[in-house]
Amino acid sequence: MGKHVGTSLVLIFLLFFLPWVWGGPAAAEPDLPVPPAGESEAGSPAEPEPSGTGADSATVLTVLLGGQLERMDMAEYLTGVLRAEMPASFEAEALKAQAVAARTYTLHKILNGGSENHPEADVCDDINCCQAFRSQADAAADWGGDAEEYEAKIRAAVAGTDGEYVLYEGQPVLAVFHSSSAGTTQDAEAVWSDSLPYLRSVETPEGEDTVPGYRSTASFPAEELHSLLQAALPEADLSGSPSDWFSHIQQQANGAVTSLAVGGVEISGSRLRGILGLRSANFTLSFGDSGEAVFSVTGYGHGVGMSQYGANVLAAGGMEYRDILTWYYTGTEVGPYVLGRDSFS
Numbered sequence: 001m002g003k004h005v006g007t008s009l010v011l012i013f014l015l016f017f018l019p020w021v022w023g024g025p026a027a028a029e030p031d032l033p034v035p036p037a038g039e040s041e042a043g044s045p046a047e048p049e050p051s052g053t054g055a056d057s058a059t060v061l062t063v064l065l066g067g068q069l070e071r072m073d074m075a076e077y078l079t080g081v082l083r084a085e086m087p088a089s090f091e092a093e094a095l096k097a098q099a100v101a102a103r104t105y106t107l108h109k110i111l112n113g114g115s116e117n118h119p120e121a122d123v124c125d126d127i128n129c130c131q132a133f134r135s136q137a138d139a140a141a142d143w144g145g146d147a148e149e150y151e152a153k154i155r156a157a158v159a160g161t162d163g164e165y166v167l168y169e170g171q172p173v174l175a176v177f178h179s180s181s182a183g184t185t186q187d188a189e190a191v192w193s194d195s196l197p198y199l200r201s202v203e204t205p206e207g208e209d210t211v212p213g214y215r216s217t218a219s220f221p222a223e224e225l226h227s228l229l230q231a232a233l234p235e236a237d238l239s240g241s242p243s244d245w246f247s248h249i250q251q252q253a254n255g256a257v258t259s260l261a262v263g264g265v266e267i268s269g270s271r272l273r274g275i276l277g278l279r280s281a282n283f284t285l286s287f288g289d290s291g292e293a294v295f296s297v298t299g300y301g302h303g304v305g306m307s308q309y310g311a312n313v314l315a316a317g318g319m320e321y322r323d324i325l326t327w328y329y330t331g332t333e334v335g336p337y338v339l340g341r342d343s344f345s
Contacts, residue, residue, distance in 0.1 A: 055163025055336065056103070064124035065133060077123070078102055078158045083139040084125075084132035085177075086308055088150035091315035094308070095157035097324040100334060101306055102131060104166040104175035107337065111172065161321065165337045166329050168198045172337055173329055178301025179308050180204075180211045182282050183254045185328065186303035190258050191270045191281070200330040204310035205317075211309045215298055216279050222291040225276075229262060232275045236263025243287045255298060256282040270302065305329065 056075035063070050063077055078099055082088075086098045109115070109130065110122050117129050125133035140147035165172045174196060178185075181204050188199035208214045220228070222242050229245070230238055238245055249260040257269030269281035280299040287293055301307075306328040314324050322334040 056158065061106075061122045062120070063133070064118045064121040066125065069121055074103065074106070075158055075162070077106070077133070079154055080133040080135065081131045082154045082157060083136070084134035088139075088143065088146070088153055090308075090312045092153060092157065093315035093319065093321045093324065094312040095153060096161050096321035097306065097311050097315070098177070098308065099157045099161045100164050100166060100321065100325055101175040101177050103161070103164070104172045105131065105177075107165060108172045108174050163336050164334055166198075166325050166332050166334055167337065168329070168332045173198050173332060174305075175329065176302070176305035177308060177328075178299075178303055178305065180206050180214060180299045180301065181254070181280075181303045181307045181310065182256070182298040184252075185305065185307055185310075186252075186256060188304050190252065190256070191268070191302050191304050198329045198332050199304055202328060202330065204307045204328075205313045206307060206309040210313050211299075213279075213300070215296070216300075218276065218278055218295045218297060219288070220276065220293045220295075222293075225293050228275055233262055233265050233267070236265045238263045241287075242291055242293050246285060249285070254282065255284070256280075256303060 056078065057073045059074040061072060061074060061077050063072055081102045082095060082098055085102065086095060088095070090098075106123055114122060115124070115129055117126070118124050123130045125131075136151060140151065143150045166175050167173065176199070183204065184201050185204055187195070187201045189195040190201075206214070225242055226238050229236060236245070245263050247261045248266070250258045251269075252258060257272070259266060259268055260272065261267075262272065269283075272278070273281040273283075276295070278295055279297045280301060280303060282298045282303070283295045285293060285295055306325070311324045311328070314327065315321070319327070325334050326332055
């Protein structure tokens, strides 16, 4: 977490020993090793914590918001994340799935050392680093007459999943999520360098009829395209016309581009997506009469983990949030993350 040792010891005491003294649940302290899930502090089987136990309220975070450090509990933080990360009009079970995914992503990040971008904070509101966050006032301004209903739905999703995480072999997973995919999600290694057993490609039910802007087009005049590519790939040979720059395009069955050569330089489809600001790496490429490059894009996001629009379709069909999560995170289970007293030694 990037905290000094003395500060960490004080925080550990406040987060865990005080709740035990007063009879409340112990929150999961991210800087400490943990026993297998399902074990109490004595190492014997523990009863699962029901929702509403106060586990989130016992977990206090330091959050970097708009460049300012703020202290808040996990429940308050997740409420702000849900306001920003998923439409409040979505099904209640989809919102619950998002709450658990966001909670799990947060704890996984902290357990694995936090971010070098903000060693003084556990998390921030930069979507390129952590998760987006929105205040109640800002959200209400956009929600208008639905503000009271939407705020209640989001708070219910957080409270109704209090203390629950997505776990693989007892540990919180890297619970990444994205807006929408084209038929299937992506294996982690198809987008990033690491393979993770729970981030596997699975079928996802969203489509053009359930996702606004599911298909999009991005056009780049030759001069603009040359400038963007040359800045990102200075070693690329971008002589001739744009149609000569792209070759060896490799795609998965759902159309996602895994790799291609740009001016002779081999890169991933995800990297090209980032260079050009495309909505996803699921694209086809064509060229206009004047030489402009036209990218026809399907879906939105990196395509790994839970599809938010897919989760909403599954929820509308009657699937509950735990099943949605285990659908998208292969081989996982949903439950409390239990720390034992041995973890404090």
